[in-house]
Amino acid sequence: MTSTRPVLRASGLCKTFGSGAALVRAVDGVDLDVAPGETVAIMGPSGCGKSTLLHLLGGLERSSAGEIDLAGECVSGISERALAHLRRTAIGFVFQGFYLMDELTAIENVELPGLLARRSPKAARARARELLEQVGLADRTGFLPSALSGGQRQRVAIARALINQPMIVLADEPTGNLDSTATVEVLRLFESLHESGQTLVIVTHEQRVAATADRLVSMRDGAFVDETRMTGGSRGDLGKLIGLGGE
């Protein structure tokens, strides 16, 4: 966190569905600044709007009101094409359900966003291999998702999110489908990303994941209700409690 200018800034962000009596305010006036290298965890009960907020921040959905700035540039009103460009260059997504292409091997899944970003096939493959090594799956590059464990699949998904060196990685319940061992594997990976200066926004309802963050934001009924700055993030006491950092 060497710069004070936020990588991502959301102000007055709203998202509504339906109309009249059936109007639902999924996100209701959210303000959020994410500094470079910061890990922000957003917690809250199911249906409180966490995932919708993440989709808005990542340009997967358009907001009903409010603004989003990415690296100082307003991206709220930009074209669909520009949003797609943003998704493939500045943002990396990690989903709860992994969302890997079943017919592609681990390395082919990881290189896909690189190919969409028009990297040369050779460069995309080299970068994918490097990332798979980084996430500890160097020996699984040619495996199909069906041959990988849940934790391994999520690590492939994380590697895929990183291939275009995004400014920010948005993770939606990244450990929601994982058992304890796999959760710790993924948390270690997020920790190493955090240490390398990667900006992360993680939506979760799991305390252990939140404990790895620099800042914890609580959400309820579409709005932020509390914010806690963590001391030391995963390197602090909470991190030690779950077996991360603090050696």
Place this chain on the structure above:
Amino acid sequence: MKGQVVLVWRLAVRDLRRHPVEALMALLVIATAATTLTVALALSGVTNQPYQQTRLATAGPDVIAIEGGGPVSAQPVSSAQLAAAVASLTTAPGVIAHSGPYPTAYSAVRFRGHTVDVVAEGRDQAPAPVDQPKVMQGGWIRPGAVVIERGFADALGVHVGDNVRLGGLSFRVAGIAVTAAVPPYPSSLCHIACPFPAAVGSFGVPNMGLVWLTRSAVAGLARSGAPLAYLLNLKLADPAQAPAFVAQHPDTFTWQSVQSAINALIGIEQVALGVGGWLLGLLALAGLGVLASRRITEQSKRVGLLKAVGATPATVALVLLVEQLTLAVGAAAAGLLAGWLIAPLLTGTGAGLVGAPGAPSISVLAVITITVIALAVAAISSLVPAIRAARTSTVSALADAPRVPSRRPLVIAVSARLPVPLLLALRQLSRRPRRALLNTISIALTVTGIVAILASHAHIPIANLTISNLKLDRFNELTAIITVMLVILAAVNTTFIGWATAADGRFSSALERALGATAGQVTAGLSMAALLPALPGAIIGIPLGIGVYHLLASGTPLTVPPAWQLAGVLLATLLAVTVLTAIPSRLSARRSPAQVLQTE
């Protein structure tokens, strides 16, 4: 039991209501396929031997003799001349029966503002031993009444009980009949041996009808200036000897020449009907194949839901079956009706013959065949997912874990080097290779049909020969209808394939967009996924079409349509595929990727 039936029915109907687009697409594909199959099967009846049946039903003559005739100013044949000619023919060796001579005048009929040339034959009210026209509707001639040849009546739109004007007099239409003595409308006596030179204009013989009147009525036409001739029908001991008989007697013609005139008119049509029927049938089956596979995919998750709420595998199968049967039966009925209405448009020429009536019969066999095919599609669409579900646990069925799509490492490697839309298209194709194959077959069949029709048009000479003009008119009409049907069916199939590709690729498209592909790239990718298999299909269809026409129109030289026409077919096909698949692709790509990812 009653409660179970009500439950099954409710579940089936509600699911259909909940997915109206899917239900409508299924209905459309089955109905279109059923229509074309109905037409294809109905056409097979037309290619039977209608002339032989007509000869049997009407005691058709083996030889027809013409006496008299000539220009208007010429002296009519005298009674003595006529008697002598008749005596020499009816007593000739081999002749076992005869009828006539019948006075025959060249005149014109007026009906509802239309005036058409006719040959009016004077007949007795008593049945003739040779060539007694078979009355198909109404009755036989009587004073003041006329009987009209069926092909002519169909063309004129005249019915029993109508009034027509002949030689300035009004006649009531007593009946509609068929004969084997002259070829049916639009052909006529004058296409074989014309005793009325006035009928032959500079552009050949016009379309001429045939009517039967009483002898006295024909005499009346002659008195008002109509040229007159006499027809004598002869029956031989051996009908095969007719050509030899004719060779010895001038002004006679054989039953074989009547048959040739009919075949000249409908022979090329029969080829077109046969080829068109087969192509339409195969095209319909290709569409049904795609439909069945799509329905199986659609139903998998629903099976899981039903099992989760306690339905047994049998109930699940029953619900799906009822749902699919409702669609299939409705669509098959609509298709049969549409086919029944369309088929007569294709078989007009045969209307003048027994066995090929104006509305070709939709046989019980055709109804059963179409119903069985529709039900088979319904059964496969419902039973395959039901059986799959019975074999898997409820949790797995509910999770709707997709089967791992087929993997083509070479395609994946090659596509990595291509622009993004092509990359997406090739990978989409490699996931569903069988659908791509059906798409190729569908387009290949369509182009084959169109090119075969173009080849036939390129082959038929446009000459001022009498029968060729009729042939050409009728053939153009027929092939235009077949072309329209082929194009409509192919359009329905292509749209459905595009929609099914977009629907099946909804998740992968949403993920690709989440990973940075634009909506335009995804749309282009889905369109190309339909276009790429269409390209080889269209290319293969060109030589196939030329070959099919060459094979079926045996004896004709190899005919290749002009290059510009072939290029036009190729480009138009690819353009049509692009447009038809772009619509469902675009609609699919417009959905929010976040919503799709959350709901899939």
